[in-house]
Each structure stands twice: as structure tokens, then as C-alpha cells.
Amino acid sequence: xxxxxxxxxxxxxxxxxxxxxxxxxxxxxxxxxxxxxxxxxxxxxxxxxxxxxxxxxxxxxxxxxxxxxxxxxxxxxxxxxxxxxxxxxxxxxxxxxxxxxxxxx
Numbered sequence: 001x002x003x004x005x006x007x008x009x010x011x012x013x014x015x016x017x018x019x020x021x022x023x024x025x026x027x028x029x030x031x032x033x034x035x036x037x038x039x040x041x042x043x044x045x046x047x048x049x050x051x052x053x054x055x056x057x058x059x060x061x062x063x064x065x066x067x068x069x070x071x072x073x074x075x076x077x078x079x080x081x082x083x084x085x086x087x088x089x090x091x092x093x094x095x096x097x098x099x100x101x102x103x104x105x
Contacts, residue, residue, distance in 0.1 A: 006032040018093070018100040022057075025097030033095040037085055046083055046095075048073050053096040063093050063101040 004011045009028040012020040052072045056064040066088050070077050084091030089101045
């Protein structure tokens with residue numbers, strides 16, 4: 001598997017750049033994905049989405065559908081796309097350290 005290094009930290013990732021081990025999630029990972037996503041600054045809204053994704057994944061073993069994410073965070077889908085330009089699957093789930101969601105292209 002590919003290894004990605006950012007700020008001196010190594011991360012094992014899949015072919016699409018998603019973390020292989022959720023335990024590797026840390027601030028360096030967030031900083032890396034933030035740069036890839038073109039996010040200038042993390043806000044409380046970003047953190048709320050990431051926390052919601054991680055909590056749902058821990059309980060259910062999968063990423064939530066976008067409707068559930070929207071309902072959980074209280075953000076309309078449009079806002080989630082504004083926060084994560086590549087979308088809730090590619091951007092938000094990747095930043096949250098989740099595996100690549102099914103059906104995510």
C-alpha cells in the first residue's frame with residue numbers, strides 16, 4: 001500500500017488516498033487533507049462535520065448517507081459542499097479518517 005508523508009508523519013493510504021488505519025487519524029492528517037482540498041482555514045463547521053462522520057462510523061461501521069450527515073449536522077447539503085469542495089465522500093470522509101465510502105467516485 002502507498003505511504004504518504006506529511007509534516008514528518010507517515011500514513012498508509014489506499015489507491016485513492018484514504019487512510020487505511022483509522023487510528024492514524026491526527027491533526028497532521030487533517031492538515032494534509034485541508035491542503036489537498038484547498039481549504040484555507042478549518043472552522044467549527046468543518047470540525048462539526050468531521051466529528052459527526054467519525055461518531056456515525058464508530059457506531060455503524062460505515063459512513064452515513066449524505067441525508068443523514070445533513071440531518072445530523074444541521075447543514076444543508078449545499079453547505080457541506082461549500083465546506084468540502086470535493087464533497088462529503090471524497091473530502092469530508094477522507095479528512096475524518098474514514099475509509100472510502102461505497103459508491104464514492
